[in-house]
Amino acid sequence: MDVEALTAVLTPVLPEGAVITDHQRLRTYECDGLAQYRVVPALVVVPETAEQVAAVVAACAERGIPFVARGSGTGLSGGALPHADGVLIVLSRMRAILEIDRANQRAVVEPGVINLQLSNTTRPDGYYYAPDPSSQQVCSIGGNVAENSGGAHCLKYGFTTGHVTGLELVTPAGELLRIGGKAPDAPGYDLLGAVVGSEGTLGIATSVTVRLTRTPESVETLLAAFPDTDTAGQAVSSIIGAGVIPAAIEMMDALAIEAAEAAVHCGYPAGAGAVLIVELDGAAAEVRHQFDQISEYCTAAGAFEIRIAQDDAERALFWKGRKSAFAAVGRISPDYIVQDGVIPRTALPEALRRITALSVERGVRVANVFHAGDGNLHPLVLFDDAVPGEAERAEEVSGAIIDLCIELGGSITGEHGVGSDKAKYMPRMFTADDLDTMQLVRCAFDPSGIANPGKIFPTPRMCGEVPGRHQGAHPLVEAGLAEQF
Amino acid sequence: MSTPTATDLLPRLSDAAAGAVREGGDGDAVDGMPCRWVVSPADTPGVSAVLRVAHDEGLAVVVRGGGTKLGWGSPPERLDVILDTTRLDGLVDHAAGDLIAVVGAGRRLDDLQADLGAASQWFAVDPARRGTLGGLVATADGGPSRLLYGPVRDLVIGATMVRADGVVAKSGGKVVKNVAGYDLGKLLTGSLGTLGVITEVAVRLHPVAPAHRYVTVPVVSTRHAHALVQGVIHSHLVATACELDQPADGAATLAIRLDGIRPGVEARTAGALELLGAGAEASDDPPAWWGTEPGAPGDVRLKLTHEIASVTALLDIVAEASDRASVPVDVRGSVAVGTVTAALRAAHHQHDRAAVADLVDHLRAACSRSVGASGAGGTGGSVVVRDADPETKARLDVWGPVPALDLMRRVKHQLDPTRVLAPGRFVGGI
Structure with missing residues (x-):
């Protein structure tokens, strides 16, 4: 790509200093939250308006130059990994909360607005933005839209896709469109449903209309300590089996607890082989009754200590250990891989037993932190990169855990996205026809394949041809010896 | 391609559907357009085989489940094959402990709910017209409980579809x-069978609450309706549903449904009686109109969407349009979600389709005004014609203005470039 030519085109349409070409400054954008992948982009732009974003994308489209959008850069799948011959479009200067519309239970925000900042702004009025990824203090709403972010409380409240009712979108062709709005059910296809979670491959959101959720009347949180993950898992099954859907059920195993204690001194019960954090929210009369029920299930399953948060400060302490768990693992291991897989909740005991077996067999330590209510595992695979062979063994164990999730009927990612990291696993979960069909949708949005190329799909599809009448894939394609476009 | 004849195609369709093919009859017409054949494949490969024949021969295919909403959308441009899904009716998997089910698209919703009810679970939709699961997904028509549980699309966690060219594709999971x-x-949810044929759906389930109550209150004005809705949504009642019934010539009523455990529901019922004020009454049973469509068979029905703070504007606009056209209009629906159905009474419009067309135009113009803080502006929503006899539809713009239509056309073109699936049924003639 001709960087100078593109710079000359973009400089006049962008604010002063919004086009970055200096190599040292470009290097600061070389990775997102998954630092093992690093690519220095050819050019970085920092637009301030939707029109500027559209102008940048249009310039890319005209020249067939790839572009990648980036919010806060906290993603854990390399979704915002730059393209060496492309433009990185950084949305961090677009961080205005444009409108809080309490009467409609909506807010309109620019993509760079920080997730928690929105909730902090609306909470005094009795509202918050429900999706709460662990990185919510720093991650952007635009990034959440791209990744369809979840969080601990999505067990009850759902993911980003259920909370976005409208988008202003710059398509990969450079068109500035509005889809959805404050009202539901705009006539036509559910383009919102396609775009949210498409990991920046179908366009760039320049304004996001979100649903605000009423803050619950009552919140109760308990921390229960169990001798092991089996008994904790039994408590989870009893709770769900009784028809209770808590706001969150989180589990940590002994190694994860050890790490959290070392890092943030959360003071979890000593000697626990597993802890559960269970949070209930809703109408006060309901929460009180169900909370008692949940305590009983925990005791019946074998909990040896149950603590109930007496106030918001204690609740925050319970959560501190959990929310800091990924980073805390750094205290007990020089290096680690954060895995993100999903299994059916009822397969939890089997999955944990098999992860333990893998860990023992390969001599690789695995700490487990997960959203137990919805079967979303976050095994942390520990290794020391300084020891030859450890990184490879850790990578193998991590991959074997993903295979296990697929085998048990789950998914290769529950919330971190496919990105650069897991594109290679997609064919294990989907057939070539499944992936081809998804890419047909991509072709409708991005016929030149310039929006975040190389993410999600292991093999790009050329667009524009009429699908043939072929009866299944060519044998060479099946054998992986050729690609058919 | 040469014009195929029945003698060529019938055996091929019959092979594809393992013999389950017959000639179309009067009851198989869609919006007055007769079909040539009705095929009823028994499984996903059968659907694929039928679509390969249709794709090769340029046959137009309309998918039919229970047939309860087949009149929605524009009339098809052409119609050769009705693909009847009712044999794809298996309950493939009900993982009660995981609160999910995998279900054949042709399974009747009532049957599915009965299956799930045995485990004290349900698929949290309660539409007025209950046909098949596939039909529900294709029309995205959920019902009052959408307020708490979200729209149909949020409950669909995986889908198997057959593309227009016969390729089978899955997305999501279990x-x-x-x-x-x-x-x-x-993308398939609400696409009226124009992007692919849904053959199997994985859905998220919810536990059936042990107790429920309804609280109903008379509504005295359009401003009162707005105040009540605002009261409900900003409260801590956690209503499952909040429905308004506004008959053309009678008093309006607002009703909410509360679900939960007995003591919780009782406490919230007391709160609701206080909040809703004069005349509010609690009951175990819903009002007679609850969860049904307004009007009578034969009425023209519209789906109106609105911002939830625009209830007054919505009701005022409907009343004004109704007066202007001298067509009585009944309104009912989920005002705390922002979707209602309006029924234009048949007896008054049979001989005056122009009045109906004029009324729809007027509604669209008024609803699209900018939303005013005073409630005097538009509604921020859309007006879509659902049920209307073919002659009336011919005089109407069924869909109205559609933002991002060009992008939708591109999506259709990628998935069904030769327009096999329900050509002309969807927005912009898609």
Whole structure:
């Protein structure tokens, strides 16, 4: 790509200093939250308006130059990994909360607005933005839209896709469109449903209309300590089996607890082989009754200590250990891989037993932190990169855990996205026809394949041809010896 | 391609559907357009085989489940084959402990709810017209409980579809939390069978609450309606549903449904009686109109969407349009979600389709005014014609203005470039 030519085109349409070409400054954008992948982009732009974003994308489209959008850069799948011959479009200067519309239970925000900042702004009025990824203090709403972010409380409240009712979108062709709005059910296809979670491959959101959720009347949180993950898992099954859907059920195993204690001194019960954090929210009369029920299930399953948060400060302490768990693992291991897989909740005991077996067999330590209510595992695979062979063994164990999730009927990612990291696993979960069909949708949005190329799909599809009448894939394609476009 | 004849095609369709093919009859017409054949494949490969024949021969295919909403959308441009899904009716999997089910698209919703009820679970939709699961997904028509449980698309966690060219594709999966790949289930939801044939759907389930109550209150004015809705949504009542019934020539009523455990529901019922004020009454049973469509068979029905703070504007606009056209209009629906159905009474419009067309135009113009803080502006929503006899539809713009239509056309073109699936049924003639 001709960087100078593109710079000359973009400089006049962008604010002063919004086009970055200096190599040292470009290097600061070389990775997102998954630092093992690093690519220095050819050019970085920092637009301030939707029109500027559209102008940048249009310039890319005209020249067939790839572009990648980036919010806060906290993603854990390399979704915002730059393209060496492309433009990185950084949305961090677009961080205005444009409108809080309490009467409609909506807010309109620019993509760079920080997730928690929105909730902090609306909470005094009795509202918050429900999706709460662990990185919510720093991650952007635009990034959440791209990744369809979840969080601990999505067990009850759902993911980003259920909370976005409208988008202003710059398509990969450079068109500035509005889809959805404050009202539901705009006539036509559910383009919102396609775009949210498409990991920046179908366009760039320049304004996001979100649903605000009423803050619950009552919140109760308990921390229960169990001798092991089996008994904790039994408590989870009893709770769900009784028809209770808590706001969150989180589990940590002994190694994860050890790490959290070392890092943030959360003071979890000593000697626990597993802890559960269970949070209930809703109408006060309901929460009180169900909370008692949940305590009983925990005791019946074998909990040896149950603590109930007496106030918001204690609740925050319970959560501190959990929310800091990924980073805390750094205290007990020089290096680690954060895995993100999903299994059916009822397969939890089997999955944990098999992860333990893998860990023992390969001599690789695995700490487990997960959203137990919805079967979303976050095994942390520990290794020391300084020891030859450890990184490879850790990578193998991590991959074997993903295979296990697929085998048990789950998914290769529950919330971190496919990105650069897991594109290679997609064919294990989907057939070539499944992936081809998804890419047909991509072709409708991005016929030149310039929006975040190389993410999600292991093999790009050329667009524009009429699908043939072929009866299944060519044998060479099946054998992986050729690609058919 | 040469014009195929019945003698050529019948055996091929019959092979594809393992003999389950017959000539179309009067009852198989769609919006007055007769079909040539009705095929009823028994499984996904059968659907694929039928679509390959249709694709090769340029036959137009309309998918039919229970047939309860087949009149929605524009009349098809052409119609050769009705693809009847009712044999795809298996309950493939009900993982009660995981609160999910995998279900054949042709399974009747009532049957599915009966299956799930045995485990004290349900698929949290309660539409007025209950046909098949596939039909529900294709029309995205959920019902009052959408307020709490979300729209149909949020409950669909995986889908198997057959593309127009016969290729079978899955997306999503059997777990609720899953962000691997594009969520094609959402794109299919509400697409009226124009992007692919849904053959199997994985859905998220919810436990059936042990107790419920309804609280109903008379509504004295359009401003009162707005105040009540605002009261409900900003409260801590956690209503499952909040429905308004506004008959053309009678008093309006607002009703909410509360679900939960007995002591919780009782406490919230007391709160609701206080909040809703004069005349509010609690009951175990819903009002007679609850969860049904307004009007009578034969009425022209419209789906109106609105911002939830525009209830006054919505009701005032409907009343004004109704007076202007001298067509009585009944309104009913989920005012705290922002979707209602309006029924234009048949007796008054049979001989005056122009009045109906004029009324729809007027509604669209008024609803699209900018939303005013005073409630005197528009509604921020859309007006879509659902049920109307073919002659009336011919005089109407069924869909009205559609934002991002060009992008939608591109999506259709990629998935069904030769327009095999329900040509002309969807927005912009898609």
